[in-house]
Amino acid sequence: MLDFRDNLTPVNRAADDLRRGLPVVVAGADGKGLALLPLELANGPALDAFEAVAGTGFLMVTGQRAEVLKVGHKGWPVVRLKRPGWMESADLAALADPTLDLASPLKGPFTRIDHPDTDTDRAALKLLKWARLLPAALAAEIDDAATVAAREGWLVANADAVLAVDLSQASALRIVARALVPLAGAEKTELVSFRPLSGGIEHIAIVVGDPSRHSPVLARLHSECFTGDLLGSLKCDCGEQLRGAIKAIGEAGGGVVLYLAQEGRGIGLISKLKAYSLQDQGYDTVDANTRLGFDVDERVFAPAAKMLKSLGFSTVRLMTNNPEKVAALGRFGIEVTERVQHAFPPNPHNVGYLATKKSRTGHML
Ligand SMILES: Nc1nc2c(ncn2[C@@H]2O[C@H](COP(=O)(O)OP(=O)(O)OP(=O)(O)O)[C@@H](O)[C@H]2O)c(=O)[nH]1
């Protein structure tokens, strides 16, 4: 059996350091690497330490963010920019974060560095996303990545391990605890928790009743939404969809809701709140994500497929309006025999959000 610890642990540890605003190194197969500092946290002693070792460095942003910054990006997923001499820590944060535009109007133009699309570059921004940070970095090339990192105490993640992290982490999921938790409308419910072998992001299956493993199970993949699920936010339909799914599954006699730790379509709560702040300025949910430098939807549904298989389910009747969820489960080996509509009437605060889902992300509403 593969030991996923070898692949996952360095990636998760490096992501943790990035979240502390510490430099890390992403290393390519040739031993060369990129030292990285997240732009949104590039300040203070960590910035000084980075510059002392790596110089002023250059900037890395996604193609989406480059577009907003009016830098031609030739369709590249990652774009390197020269770091203008005037850019200090507050300017660096503002380059990454469009919610700071009013306080710190961008002072372009920026100059692209023509650089081929490499695994190391893509891994660098993937690691920032995995750390639930904005995908924009101060970076510098390092010839002997392992030696420099060891000398400076910087953690190293291999580019290929970073690029495979979603699938490795999904494969490494194991059931770690299960307990009966009676829910309103579904009293015979068991919560089954999953954790990757070497630790990391945890997901929960909500198994209602005792659904058969021999016929398609009524199932819902629910991505975590702190604001909607917990606070009852009216900006989205998540709270209604979560409680509605549990109720409907209870009434149908059994099934499963997967509660997936994919807050904000995979960008994390802080970045989702930044997206909401852009929505306050008039951008819709799609444009807010791309202005921040993200894809419209950053979720990978491999963990969901792995959880279903671990629970003994291979075919589902999926409660969703999102065709991508149906396609993704199919790609990861779960057959969707039926899509079950799962929509609720809009309210004045989420009517625009639901309309955008229909018109721009293909939701069948
Ligand atoms: N980035 C971002 N995430 C959002 C926004 N509004 C809601 N979300 C997140 O979107 C996800 C909603 O997930 P789901 O309801 O499972 O997915 P869906 O794609 O709408 O598909 P179905 O509900 O199954 O039709 C949750 O993780 C929310 O936190 C937003 O404006 N921006």
Ligand SMILES: [Zn+2]
């Ligand atoms: Zn929501």
